[in-house]
Each structure stands twice: as structure tokens, then as C-alpha cells.
Amino acid sequence: MTIDISLQEAQQIFFKVDSCLLTSSSSEVLIKRLLQASLNYFNTEAAWYTLTPHIPISSINFPTRVPKWLYAHSLFQTESIVQQLLNENPDGLHLLRQQKQLCILPTKYINRIDGIFMLPIYFEDKLVAVLNLGFKKDMLDWFQTMIPLLNQLATKVSLILSLLNKQDHLQYLAQRDPLTNLFNRRVMLDHIQNELTRCERYQASLAILFIDCDDFKKINDQYGHDCGDAVLQHLAYIFQKTLRRNDQAFRYAGDEFIITLPNQSMKDALAVSKRLKRAITKEPLIYQEQEVPVSISCGSATYIKDVTWSAEALLSQADQQLLLQKKVRVSTLTSSPLIPNPVCSTKQPSSVRHNQPLQF
Structure with a gap:
């Protein structure tokens, strides 16, 4: 059974x-x-994307990682096969008659569709993806009628993608630390404040870790500042690899990092601290064929019910714990409570305390 459609109806759909x-x-x-x-x-x-191993996914602006939903709705294929299919049928319409056409068809759709419309997506004149629309034979006339509008849609998508990519890039620069790719201090303060609001509203828990790299100045002096940058990047990599999905790492300033642990206690923070230290020991940094000694110290703070908290006060508590850890140079995280009231505390994190310029 075929479906007839007028030009006006088609225009309304688009x-x-x-x-x-x-x-x-x-x-x-x-x-x-x-x-x-x-x-x-x-x-x-059915609808799915075709991506080639050479397509720069980052150009579609997924700066941290490609979302799982995209992988779930995508099929990877060689660039030559994709380009050949596009060249053979410039209008984008393909009936599944050849083996190479089946190569762009996910296995689960093999017995469900008879043809594909390939809608190419370009970014800066480079093919970055193809949206495939699978259809039955009785819908061939419908898709043939839609070819001009579908090709117009492909052009519009490429233009919108180019504009949004520039917007995404500006937002990325405003939120991310360019060296480590972690979220920066500005985002961190908003994130912690939102977490505190969540704790107050739902009687939830929150722990944070204030982390810095031990003897970072000595590393810079002995191995050079490029090595120091590599150390910070290595730590960021370890944090992202080791933490839970709900945990979040931030670069605070210099060699200081903050990690938020939603729904976690002081005991949980201790466990996370130990896990991070084990991961750093297990995966050492090799710089110019030398193993660079890297270790961290951690301070912690947790949300306490019936106390009015601010992000700055929670950070100050964690920073005091960090100072204690640095002073005694132990490898475990203390769980003893601090005396200062979180509302009244005026102690600043170390980057402010030493009057250092904030680095993002």
C-alpha cells in the first residue's frame, strides 16, 4: 500500500x-x-547514522566523549564505501540490491527494510556523518517525492551544525580548563552550590575532596614546566578514569583539584581517596622515558544537616583538612571533624591564601 502526499502536506512536515x-x-x-x-x-x-573511522567526531563538538546514545544508533564503515554509495546515487535514494549497500545496514534491520535514503551531513565542507532512513518498498514513491525536500534538509542541517559548533566552542572555552579538559573553577562553584541545595531539599549527602599534587614545584624545577603540565593532565586522566559516573572532577587552580561525591559520606570519601592514590601508583607517568614520581594529598569535607552551607565554606573546610594532611604527610584521609563553623569560616583555599593568580 503506497502513501500519496501533496506538496503542501510535505512542506508542512518539513x-x-x-x-x-x-x-x-x-x-x-x-x-x-x-x-x-x-x-x-x-x-x-528505521533511522541510524553511518560514521567512518576517519570522521572527526569532535567536529560535531562532543569535547569529552561521544555520547552512548550516538554509538547505540550508529554503524561504522570505511569512508570509501560510504563515499562511493553517495557518488553512485547523488539523489540519496538506494534500493538494497548490492552487497556493499548491505554493509551500511545494521544487522537488526536486514529483514525489515528494502531501501535507504542517505542524508549526508557536512561540517566545513567535510563529510562528518550520514543519516540513513530505512523504508519498505511501498514507501518508495513517498521518498521519491520527498527527495528535493530531503536534500534541502541536508543543507540546512549542515548550516545549523556550523553555527551551533561555534556556539558550543565558545561555551566549551568558558567552562573547561584547556590543559586538563576538566571543568573549571567557575563551573565548580555553581555545581557545588546546586549540590548543597539538593542536599537541603532532599536530605541528601555530599562529600568533596580537595586535592593537590605533592612536591609539584620540585617536579617543575627538576623536569621542567612541560613535565608539570603532563603531570596535571595525567592526574585529570586518572580522576576521570577512576571516578563514578555521578562524581565530578574540576581543576581549581595550579596543581589543585576538586572532586564532588554526591550521596557519599566521609567514609566514602576516604575510600575514594585511597582508590585514586592506588590508581596513580598503578599507572605511573612516563615522561621522556623517565618515570616521574607523582603522588597526591587529599582533604575532605561533607555536608552537615541543619547547617547553612555555601560552596566557599565547604571548600574552606576541605582545604583545612588538606593542610593537615600535607603537614603530617600521611597517605590516608582523616575523618576527624573540624571546629570552625562553616558559615563563619573566613579561611580561603590555598590559591587565594597564597595570593596566587587563579589558573584555568
């Missing part, structure tokens, strides 16, 4: 799709909405 895409707040949202809109508004049996 108007809805355009409206959905134009309100995208980021490149990732755009790519996700395009997939969802294809399933909602087009008569397609």
Missing part, C-alpha cells in the same frame, strides 16, 4: 522538522533531534 532543529541548543541536541524527527515525521522503518 516545517515541523525545521522548527524542531532550529531550536536546538547545541550540536549534540541537533544531531539527536534530527534522528528523533526522522522517526516521528518521516515514513521510515
Whole structure:
């Protein structure tokens, strides 16, 4: 059974799709909405992306990692096969008659669809992805009618992607530390304050770790500042690799890092601290064929019920614990409470205390 559609009806469908895409707040949202809109508004049996190993995913602006949802709806294929299929059918319409066409078809769709419309997505004149729309034979006429509008959609998506990518890049620069790729101090303060609000509202718990690298100045003096940068990058890598999904690491300033541990206690913070130290020992930093001695000290603080907290006060408590750890140079995290009231404490974190310029 075929579905007839007038030009006016087709234009109405694409108007809805355009409206959905134009309100995208980021490149990732755009790519996700395009997939969802294809399933909602087009008569397609399936929709998925084709990516090649050479496609620069970061150009679609996923600066930290490619989202799991994209991997779940994508198929990787060699660039030559994808480009050959696009060149053979410039209108984008393909009936599954050849083995090479099956190579871009996920196994789960082999018996469900008879044809594919390939919608190429470009960024800065370079092919970065292809959206595939799978259809049954009885929908061939529908897709043939839609070819001009689908090709217009491909052009619009590429233009919107280019604009959003610039916006994403500016937001990335405002939120991320360029050396370690961790969130910066500005984001950290907002994040901790939001976590404290959550704790007050839902009677939840929160622990934070205030971390710095032991003898960082000696490392810079002995191995050079490039090695010092490598140490900070290595620590950031260890933190991200070791922490839970809900935990978050931030670069505070210089060689100082903050880690937030939602729904965790002081005992949990102690366990995380030990786990991080073990991970650093297990995976040493090799710089210019030399093993660089890297270790960390940790201070902690936890949210206490019925006390009015601020992000700065919680950081001050953790910083005092860090000073204690640095002083006695022990490898475990103390769990003894501190006397100063978190509201009244005026002690500043070490980067402010030593009047050092903040580094992001």
C-alpha cells in the first residue's frame, strides 16, 4: 500500500522538522533531534547514522566523549564505501540490491527494510556523518517525492551544525580548563552550590575532596614546566578514569583539584581517596622515558544537616583538612571533624591564601 502526499502536506512536515532543529541548543541536541524527527515525521522503518573511522567526531563538538546514545544508533564503515554509495546515487535514494549497500545496514534491520535514503551531513565542507532512513518498498514513491525536500534538509542541517559548533566552542572555552579538559573553577562553584541545595531539599549527602599534587614545584624545577603540565593532565586522566559516573572532577587552580561525591559520606570519601592514590601508583607517568614520581594529598569535607552551607565554606573546610594532611604527610584521609563553623569560616583555599593568580 503506497502513501500519496501533496506538496503542501510535505512542506508542512518539513516545517515541523525545521522548527524542531532550529531550536536546538547545541550540536549534540541537533544531531539527536534530527534522528528523533526522522522517526516521528518521516515514513521510515528505521533511522541510524553511518560514521567512518576517519570522521572527526569532535567536529560535531562532543569535547569529552561521544555520547552512548550516538554509538547505540550508529554503524561504522570505511569512508570509501560510504563515499562511493553517495557518488553512485547523488539523489540519496538506494534500493538494497548490492552487497556493499548491505554493509551500511545494521544487522537488526536486514529483514525489515528494502531501501535507504542517505542524508549526508557536512561540517566545513567535510563529510562528518550520514543519516540513513530505512523504508519498505511501498514507501518508495513517498521518498521519491520527498527527495528535493530531503536534500534541502541536508543543507540546512549542515548550516545549523556550523553555527551551533561555534556556539558550543565558545561555551566549551568558558567552562573547561584547556590543559586538563576538566571543568573549571567557575563551573565548580555553581555545581557545588546546586549540590548543597539538593542536599537541603532532599536530605541528601555530599562529600568533596580537595586535592593537590605533592612536591609539584620540585617536579617543575627538576623536569621542567612541560613535565608539570603532563603531570596535571595525567592526574585529570586518572580522576576521570577512576571516578563514578555521578562524581565530578574540576581543576581549581595550579596543581589543585576538586572532586564532588554526591550521596557519599566521609567514609566514602576516604575510600575514594585511597582508590585514586592506588590508581596513580598503578599507572605511573612516563615522561621522556623517565618515570616521574607523582603522588597526591587529599582533604575532605561533607555536608552537615541543619547547617547553612555555601560552596566557599565547604571548600574552606576541605582545604583545612588538606593542610593537615600535607603537614603530617600521611597517605590516608582523616575523618576527624573540624571546629570552625562553616558559615563563619573566613579561611580561603590555598590559591587565594597564597595570593596566587587563579589558573584555568
